[in-house]
Amino acid sequence: MSANSRLTIAAHALAWIGLYQRQGHEVATSEQIATSANTNPVVIRRLLGELRRAGLVESRRGVGAGWSLARELGSMTLLDVYEAVEPGPLFAMHRTTPDQECVVGYGIQPAMQGIYEDIEETLRHELARVTLANVLRDVLAAPR
Amino acid sequence: MSANSRLTIAAHALAWIGLYQRQGHEVATSEQIATSANTNPVVIRRLLGELRRAGLVESRRGVGAGWSLARELGSMTLLDVYEAVEPGPLFAMHRTTPDQECVVGYGIQPAMQGIYEDIEETLRHELARVTLANVLRDVLAAPR
DNA sequence: GCTTGTTGCAACCTTCGCTGTTACGACTGC
DNA sequence: GCAGTCGTAACAGCGAAGGTTGCAACAAGC
Numbered sequence: 223m224s225a226n227s228r229l230t231i232a233a234h235a236l237a238w239i240g241l242y243q244r245q246g247h248e249v250a251t252s253e254q255i256a257t258s259a260n261t262n263p264v265v266i267r268r269l270l271g272e273l274r275r276a277g278l279v280e281s282r283r284g285v286g287a288g289w290s291l292a293r294e295l296g297s298m299t300l301l302d303v304y305e306a307v308e309p310g311p312l313f314a315m316h317r318t319t320p321d322q323e324c325v326v327g328y329g330i331q332p333a334m335q336g337i338y339e340d341i342e343e344t345l346r347h348e349l350a351r352v353t354l355a356n357v358l359r360d361v362l363a364a365p366r
Numbered sequence: 367m368s369a370n371s372r373l374t375i376a377a378h379a380l381a382w383i384g385l386y387q388r389q390g391h392e393v394a395t396s397e398q399i400a401t402s403a404n405t406n407p408v409v410i411r412r413l414l415g416e417l418r419r420a421g422l423v424e425s426r427r428g429v430g431a432g433w434s435l436a437r438e439l440g441s442m443t444l445l446d447v448y449e450a451v452e453p454g455p456l457f458a459m460h461r462t463t464p465d466q467e468c469v470v471g472y473g474i475q476p477a478m479q480g481i482y483e484d485i486e487e488t489l490r491h492e493l494a495r496v497t498l499a500n501v502l503r504d505v506l507a508a509p510r
Numbered sequence: 511g512c513t514t515g516t517t518g519c520a521a522c523c524t525t526c527g528c529t530g531t532t533a534c535g536a537c538t539g540c
Numbered sequence: 541g542c543a544g545t546c547g548t549a550a551c552a553g554c555g556a557a558g559g560t561t562g563c564a565a566c567a568a569g570c
Contacts, residue, residue, distance in 0.1 A: 223367070223369070223370065223452050223454055223455075223456060223556095224368050224370065224454075224527080224528090224555080224556050224557075225367070225454055225455055225456055225457055225458040226367065226368065226457075226458055226527080226528060226529090227457075227458040227459060227460055227461060227528085227529090228528080229457050230457060230458065230459055230460060230474075230478050231460065233474070233478060234460070234464065234470060234471075234474045237470050237474065238468075238470045241469065241470060251544090251545070251546090252545080252546075253545085257465060257468075258464060258465045258468040258470055258471045259460060259464050259465075259471065260460065260462045260463060260464050260465055260471070261460070261461075261462065261529080261530075262529080262530050262531065263545095263546095264529095264530075264531070264532090264547095264548090265528095265529065265530070265531095267545095267546065267547070267548085268529095268547095268548090270546095271546090271547075271548090281545095281546065281547090282537095282538085282545085282546085283536075283537045283538065283544095283545060283546045283547080284536095284537050284538025284539055284543095284544075284545065284546085285537095285538060285539045285540070285542090285543060285544045285545070286538085286539065286540090286544075286545080287537085287538075287539090287544075287545045287546060288545070288546085289546090300481070308367050310367055310368075310369055311367075311369055312367060312369055312456075313369055313370075313371075313373055313374060314369040314370055314371040314374065315371060315374055316371055316374060316375065316378070316403060316404065316405070317371060317405075317557090317558075317559095318404045318405065319404060320378065320402060320403050320404050321401060321402045321403075321404055324382075324401075324402040325385065325505070325506065326378060326381050326382045326385060326402055326505055327378075327402045327403065327404070328508060328510075329504070329505035329506060329507070329508030330374075330377070330378045330381065330505050332504075332508050333501055333504035333505045333507075333508065334374055334377060334501070336504065337444070337496055337500075337501070337504070340492070341489065341492045341493065344488060344489070344492045345485065345488070345489060345492075348484070348485045348488045349485065352481055356481075357477055357478070357481070360473070360476075360477035360480065360481070361469070361470055361473035361474050361477045362469065362473060363473070363477075364472060364473030364476050364477065366472075367527095368526080368527050368528075368556080368557090370556080370557060370558090371557085371558090372557080395515090395516070395517090396516085396517075397516085405558080405559080406558080406559050406560065407517095408518095408519090408558095408559075408560075408561090409557095409558065409559070409560095411517065411518070411519090412518095412519090412558095414517095415517090415518075415519090425516095425517065425518090426516085426517085426566095426567085427515095427516060427517045427518080427565075427566045427567065428514095428515075428516065428517085428565095428566050428567025428568055429513090429514055429515045429516065429566090429567060429568045429569070430515075430516080430567085430568060430569090431515075431516045431517060431566085431567075431568090432516070432517085433517090461528090461529070461530095511570100512569105512570085513568105513569090513570080514567100514568090514569090514570105515566100515567095515568090516565100516566085516567090516568105517564105517565080517566080517567105518563100518564085518565075518566095519562105519563090519564085519565100520561105520562090520563090520564105521560100521561085521562090522559100522560085522561085522562105523558100523559080523560080523561105524557105524558085524559080524560100525556105525557085525558085525559100526555105526556090526557085526558105527554105527555095527556090527557105528553105528554085528555090528556105529552100529553085529554085529555105530551105530552085530553080530554100531550100531551085531552080531553105532549105532550085532551085532552105533548100533549090533550085533551105534547100534548090534549090535546105535547085535548085535549100536545100536546080536547075536548100537544100537545085537546080537547095538543100538544090538545090538546105539542100539543090539544090540541100540542085540543090
């Protein structure tokens with residue numbers, strides 16, 4: 223499906239900030255998170271920017287600046303993160319309009335639309351069942 | 367998510383063949399299906415080739431050749447089609463291994479793996495609830 | 511056996527989204 | 541004013557999807 227890692231990296235960043243704050247720190251820098259995720263700080267800033275627009279994190283600028291959680295990890299679900307970083311639908315329709323003179327070409331899009339909406343609703347429901355606190359708990363539960 | 371239209375086009379092709387056979391025809395050509403889906407015959411042949419490998423359709427060569435269903439539409443589900451045309455996972459992990467010295471970097475992949483597996487299982491279950499006969503019924507139910 | 515219509519498949523191109531990178535302005539604590 | 545950090549634009553590299561062309565393989569009918 224040409225899957226991307228945006229949800230994974232966003233969850234990584236949130237778990238990292240959450241743990242860091244639990245350890246008494248105020249803010250985390252994109253540099254620190256990028257090191258943990260083994261990527262570029264700009265990639266982290268872009269993703270966290272989308273999470274900020276969704277109200278999940280806050281940022282401060284200037285010296286000693288960085289990122290902090292806007293809410294408790296326990297009140298944040300993977301659905302919140304998914305909707306913040308994945309705008310489009312899961313399945314795409316035809317790239318060009320199918321033949322409207324053909325019975326199948328005419329009816330296929332409304333048919334699939336309805337089916338896809340049901341499926342995406344179920345997906346959202348599943349994503350909403352997992353909080354970021356669950357994620358961090360699972361992260362810390364990994365055997366050494 | 368950079369969604370693709372492979373599942374949509376595959377369902378379109380199967381519904382088209384199914385309806386065509388219901389009308390008394392033996393086989394459908396990739397040319398006919400491509401016209402209905404408004405795309406290139408080679409794209410259809412590629413997709414149907416994957417469905418053939420999955421045992422959903424059969425093809426004949428030579429003059430008067432084309433494609434036919436290998437099973438009833440009612441015994442085929444969107445999950446069968448999905449697994450035939452979408453090999454990869456829904457969500458990707460990090461492109462590079464995260465920092466194994468970091469607690470989060472070490473535990474994030476097993477944590478997300480478990481979560482993603484549950485979600486994909488739910489997705490598969492939903493896809494399995496829809497047969498291609500359901501799809502064709504919905505297609506024909508579209509108001510003119 | 512020849513012709514014809516169709517699949518099978520390789521090769522190539524274009525487009526697009528994701529990711530990575532550099533650069534630099536904006537901001538703020540000291 | 542300096543230093544550290546975010547905000548964001550710009551660009552390149554990469555890979556997947558989709559479109560297109562070309563041609564070999566095949567089989568039905570004559």
